[in-house]
Amino acid sequence: MKRVVFAVPGSLDTPTGGYAYDRRIIAELRHLGWEVDYLDIGEGFPAPDEATRAAARALLAAIPAGRPIVLDGLALGVLPDIAAELASRHPLVALVHHPLALESGLTTERADALRRSERAALAEVREVVVTSPATAKLVASDYGVPAERITVARPGNDPVPLSAREPNDIPHLLSVGSVVPRKGFDILVSALAMLADIPWRLTIVGDLTRDPSEAAKLQDLISRHRLTGHIETTGAVAHSHLATLYGKADLFVLASRFEGYGMAYAEALSHGLPVIGTTAGAIPDTIPQGAGLLVAPDDIAALAAALRRVIVDTDERRRLSAAALAAARTLPTWQDSAAIFAATLERLA
Template identity: 50%
Template sequence: MRLVLAVPGDLAAPTGGYAYARQLLAHLPAQGVAVTHLPLPGGFPDPSADDLARTAALLAAVPAETRLLVDGLAYGALPPEVIRAAGRPVAALVHHPLGYETGLAPGRAASLIASERAALAQASRVVATSRFTARMLADAFGVPPGRLTVAEPGTAPAARVRPRPGPSLRLLSVGTVTPRKGYDVLVQALASLADLDWSLTIAGSLDRAPDCAASLRGRIAALGLRDRITLAGAVTPEALDRLYAEADLAVSASVFEGYGMALTEALARGLPLVATTGGAAAETVPAGAGIAVPPGDAPALAAALRGLIADADLRAEAAAASWEAGRRLPDWPATAAAVAAALRNP
């Protein structure tokens, strides 16, 4: 089977969605799929008229016998006529609906939801990256369940991080600094834990939402936490591995996750977790591997962090459960196999 994977923007960008695309490109050939990356304009999900015209031309130029899979960052913003103009069945890869991004004006969110609903009605097959997202697409976007396939992100095996007793605890939060990641809530929660011995590293791009990053820096300074919180920015895979290896506790304050790849990377290393229940994160983090709290609730997040930071035995119990859960996670070949099977049955 020949396949073109169409992805907007910079394929090397350090986000979960782009990492998923890179892994598909690496692992689909072993599933008998000759896959090629088709770069789309970087303006999505807010494409200009020129972006849409270029995208229509790029999709239409794909050889007729080649299947098309379009990443959801672009697919949900494509007008139906652009999808139909491709002249063949087009499949969509959806990480989470575009209109559910935190911080959107209500009108913009509604417009994106309507656009994605219309686009998904044209999809020959929809690959969702979590069971949660698949249910949402069926219930809120009208995608027939028979047209949906779940292909959860793979997680590479990693060395176990053994629990350390402290006293100094190193916290790690991984993800691009955007409003959806809830870093403002995390900083607020940590401000009430000044009596405990902790430090936090936030590893994630500071360029995607510059205003959000600037506001976060200001909030950290205003709360007197500059000596305890490090904004590392985007880091290399090797640097991220080191950060995980040095961490004692992984934390996510995300408002909404389509899956939560940073959470499974923590599980793969046996790190205890404090995470919100926003979106698919409630299902990604198993019971016992840490403490789950509602998104946006700084006092609940602070209480959960205090419990694990202050109690070495509780951390050790959560770490053991995290390690066991991590050993059951799917790998990337399994993800690629699920995507290949879906595309062979459009």
Template identity: 45%
Template sequence: MIEACLCVPGDLDTPTGGYAYARHLLARLPEAGVKVSPVALSAAFPHPGTADLVDTAAKLTSSPEGAVLLIDGLAYGALPMPVISAAGRRPIVALVHHPLGLEAGLSPDEANHLLGTERAALALAAHVVTTSRFTRDLLTAEFAVPANLITVAEPGTEPARRAKGGNGDPVHLLAVGALTPRKGFEILVAALERLTDLPWKLTIVGAQDRAPGHVAALRGRIVEAGLEARIALAGAVSAIRLDALYDGADVVVSPSLFEGYGMALAEALARGLPVVSTTGGAAADTVPDAAGLKVPPGDGLALAEALRVLITDSTRRAMTGQAAWEAGQRLPRWSDTARCVAKALRQVQP
């Protein structure tokens, strides 16, 4: 059995897809022959201060001599060369969900800085794990990472019961994702403002502590649109509550500007729910064409028209839901994800 340290910034219990990925790796890698230990890095990443970098260097230096360091990209892409070199002879595998500099809401200077640090950091990694083929191709084309040094380990999606849905009056829309600019929820509000003549309700589930100013602006936009009685911001919820929300949904909608994979979309497919999503990042590949309607990211008018189709046409909802259900049965499981990551770790083990 090989030994690895999974280095993740912040609280592992954070309710986002990236942290869920880390939790599943910690649970499943031992089954794939990897003894793995969590290493907690500063929650300040990807904008660390000097003290955060000093602490990170110390943790890399003190990790077991024979271990492979699997470092989450939320931290790794922001690490300067002196900190990375603190790993010594321990090989580093970078886990990249999506490039840091492509996060929405960054200033041009912030984006350019992060793109530069991530490009330099990736050049020092022994191997890279990405969560989608899209991100693999992006790193090869724009970050000069050789394709033979990248392993794709898509997030797992466990079997789920087929969603019952509502009675269609109103149509229950569900969106899942942390309330950050990249998720595009303000575009969704603008789209639904065009559809007040139709019977719908929307629940947005996701952490609200990542970008408080953005959340406040989103709440204000909902009130301005007069939709506070029809749009609920549920915040982060328990797994049981989220499962119940999926079960009662009729359509899952993702207005995201960019996705490294789109775990909420995969969860929708696993439950046979029709999807309206953008084509931002890997989302275009995660959702099969027959399983929903896809629109360009940032196009509120196209998003509104796609929602109108599925809100008003129950037959179309049923057809796309069936296609989603069939696609959901073919999704990888978390054990598959762990095996892919374990294979990558073995390639670089000392």
């Protein structure tokens, strides 16, 4: 029996793309015949308190010697000492969704500390799995991981049954992502404030509890720009409800400051939505040229111009929609992604 431990900080039901990736890869590995033990090593990462750190060390130390461990980068990056302890008894795989130091809103000192810590932790593992070619390049160039130890296993995509999409009388924009600084919702709202002369409405879907301060700032910004009647924030929703929202939208927009992959962007492609995003991180890997309009991160004026162009031009929306569907057909399935991940685990033997 092929057996592996997936060590993840917190519940797999946490509503983020990273946890969704972990959840699906675990499920698909089981379909491939792997016995996968899911180990929740505690909440609060990447800033665990001492009690959480001690509990994580005890949980990981209890794993039988020799068993492979996949350690999610959200925790691994701040546990270099524990990684060193484990490496003497286990084959370790790091799963890096995006480098911790590239989270938005960090002080320079905090970002530097995270970069040093994650670099030290990655030096202890045998294999590193990342979710995009762009992240692979970062891990090699900035974190000193040899390219031959890095595997790209992009998130998979589920087939989406498509029906004829009729444009809404008022163009409906959809944005999906946890309300944290990295997702750039402040930039999006500021850009939309420049479009008061044309009709539109926006639904923001994403966890409002991960960063309550950022969620409060977002609501304040919406109020200050007098956009309360135009913008709805739903919080996290069930996958079935999210699929309905994708189906009713006219275009997708997300002004991320960095993405290690951008699962919401890929999901928008699968639903045939025109995509407006940024050039940050792996987003250009996910949204090929012609399938969306990408602008520099934090460029409010450029984002506003791209939004105006797609909102007012129905023909442009149709063109981008067709290109999005074509791009979606090139995306991997979850079965493809799990097969790549499984091959990495096989190499540990």
